[in-house]
Amino acid sequence: MQHTSEExxxxxxxxxxxxxxxxxxxxxxxxxxxxxxADTSLWNLYQEVELPLSAILREMEQIGVRVDVPMLxxxxxxxxxxxxxIEQQIYxxxxxxxxxxxxxxxxxVLFDQLQLDDKAKKSKTGQYSTSExxxxxxxxxxxxxxxxxxxxxxxxxxxxxxxALPNYINPTTGKIHTTYNxxxxxxxxxxxxxxxxxxxxxxxxxxxxxxxxxxxxxxxxFLSADYSQxxxxxxxxxxxxxxxxxxxxxxxxxxxxxxxxxxNVSIEExxxxxxxxxxxxxxxxxxxxxxxxxxxxxxxxxxxxxxLIDGYFAAFPGVIDYIEKQxxxxxxxxYAVTLFGRKRYLxxxxxxxxxxxxxxxxxxxxxxIQGTAADIIKMAxxxxxxxxxxxxxxxxxxxxxxxxxxxxxxxxxxxxVREIVVSEMQHVVHLTVPxxxxxxxxxxxxxxx
DNA sequence: AACCTCACG
DNA sequence: ACGTACGTGAGGTTC
Numbered sequence: 001m002q003h004t005s006e007e008x009x010x011x012x013x014x015x016x017x018x019x020x021x022x023x024x025x026x027x028x029x030x031x032x033x034x035x036x037x038a039d040t041s042l043w044n045l046y047q048e049v050e051l052p053l054s055a056i057l058r059e060m061e062q063i064g065v066r067v068d069v070p071m072l073x074x075x076x077x078x079x080x081x082x083x084x085x086i087e088q089q090i091y092x093x094x095x096x097x098x099x100x101x102x103x104x105x106x107x108x109v110l111f112d113q114l115q116l117d118d119k120a121k122k123s124k125t126g127q128y129s130t131s132e133x134x135x136x137x138x139x140x141x142x143x144x145x146x147x148x149x150x151x152x153x154x155x156x157x158x159x160x161x162x163x164a165l166p167n168y169i170n171p172t173t174g175k176i177h178t179t180y181n182x183x184x185x186x187x188x189x190x191x192x193x194x195x196x197x198x199x200x201x202x203x204x205x206x207x208x209x210x211x212x213x214x215x216x217x218x219x220x221x222f223l224s225a226d227y228s229q230x231x232x233x234x235x236x237x238x239x240x241x242x243x244x245x246x247x248x249x250x251x252x253x254x255x256x257x258x259x260x261x262x263x264n265v266s267i268e269e270x271x272x273x274x275x276x277x278x279x280x281x282x283x284x285x286x287x288x289x290x291x292x293x294x295x296x297x298x299x300x301x302x303x304x305x306x307x308l309i310d311g312y313f314a315a316f317p318g319v320i321d322y323i324e325k326q327x328x329x330x331x332x333x334x335y336a337v338t339l340f341g342r343k344r345y346l347x348x349x350x351x352x353x354x355x356x357x358x359x360x361x362x363x364x365x366x367x368x369i370q371g372t373a374a375d376i377i378k379m380a381x382x383x384x385x386x387x388x389x390x391x392x393x394x395x396x397x398x399x400x401x402x403x404x405x406x407x408x409x410x411x412x413x414x415x416x417v418r419e420i421v422v423s424e425m426q427h428v429v430h431l432t433v434p435x436x437x438x439x440x441x442x443x444x445x446x447x448x449x
Numbered sequence: 450a451a452c453c454t455c456a457c458g
Numbered sequence: 459a460c461g462t463a464c465g466t467g468a469g470g471t472t473c
Binding site for chain 2 (some may be wrong): 104
Binding site for chain 1 (some may be wrong): 460461462463464465466467468469470471472
């Protein structure tokens with residue numbers, strides 16, 4: 001008869017995850033300690049990072065996050081009114097009622113009834129796509145399209161966030177207690193669920209209302225620190241490309257510096273459009289760029305996208321060398337690996353299906369970058385937690401959002417905690433380029449940015 | 450349960 | 459010729 005405690009089970013989960021993050025954990029299988037110990041890096045990640053982090057995450061979950069419920073209720077009433085107005089405008093605009101929440105019905109209204117696009121693309125299930133991208137392209141053709149977009153934005157904010165979040169408040173603590181999943185992602189990142197606090201709106205103006213409702217405890221301020229461009233800095237470190245490294249060493253605006261190199265102009269001469277393209281290209285590089293993907297993102301032709309990529313690699317030759325090296329390494333080893341030895345197996349890297357193989361190749365480029373960033377912030381969380389404890393501070397780490405950490409900080413501790421958080425984040429590992437953490441303090445999450 | 454859509458890094 | 463940007467989780471509809 002096996003007697004496995006919850007603690008043993010969570011350790012077994014971590015071991016299984018480190019050995020192969022994409023294989024589902026099976027509690028009936030014995031823990032393969034030998035395999036873990038045989039890999040010095042994985043063993044180290046287990047001992048020094050994941051195991052201590054596990055306790056920290058449970059603590060963060062228990063502490064919870066405070067939310068301004070009256071503010072959310074007020075926003076809900078207001079946005080619900082707007083939603084109803086838009087709903088009526090939509091029905092009037094097309095001369096009939098239908099379920100706007102149904103992509104199927106929206107597609108039939110736009111393409112069968114209003115005939116807004118003869119060659120509308122259908123998915124493999126025979127449905128028209130009515131994604132935001134498609135709707136934006138259709139917007140000039142009929143006033144209902146813009147209304148549907150606005151309806152969607154409001155509906156998303158209300159149903160996923162504004163009306164949902166108060167239901168997660170624990171009546172005993174009065175706070176929201178998310179679950180941080182430590183063994184879910186393929187790359188080593190955390191995820192957050194019930195509710196997901198890692199995807200609260202920030203980009204849209206209306207969405208910012210929700211961040212304003214995330215507040216510190218009584219007598220505390222909300223402190224937020226995030227890594228600046230950590231993934232691009234890792235690309236600079238890994239590739240050792242002289243120009244990319246130099247741009248970070250001299251503290252330049254990285255997207256403007258990239259544009260200057262690609263378009264061969266001085267950094268002062270870079271136009272907004274050039275900077276935008278360079279920024280998109282930088283993201284593309286981290287994702288494992290393809291002309292198609294970049295073209296779609298920039299809304300330009302594939303040949304234009306290819307020219308931009310060629311320009312990028314001409315300007316940063318170390319980057320293309322690094323990308324090719326990563327693909328080759330994955331073919332040889334069968335997995336991609338982070339700076340600290342976290343693995344992601346890529347069996348499809350040798351596939352004869354070009355689509356499948358290309359996916360694995362992009363993973364071979366992206367996983368070490370995304371995964372190393374995850375390793376780094378996890379290590380920072382461990383050292384920050386330790387220092388807060390050692391120095392007898394009452395400040396609490398309460399959230400992690402991939403490249404950002406958030407804290408409840410008593411007023412009199414703000415200066416000290418800011419110094420600790422920023423210096424631990426910046427110095428937890430030393431790379432060819434500096435790691436920079438920006439920090440803000442305020443009376444809600446939005447103010448910190 | 451699968452699909453579509455969309456929120457975040 | 460094909461079908462693609464990387465990683466997640468949640469709400470709503472459809473089957």
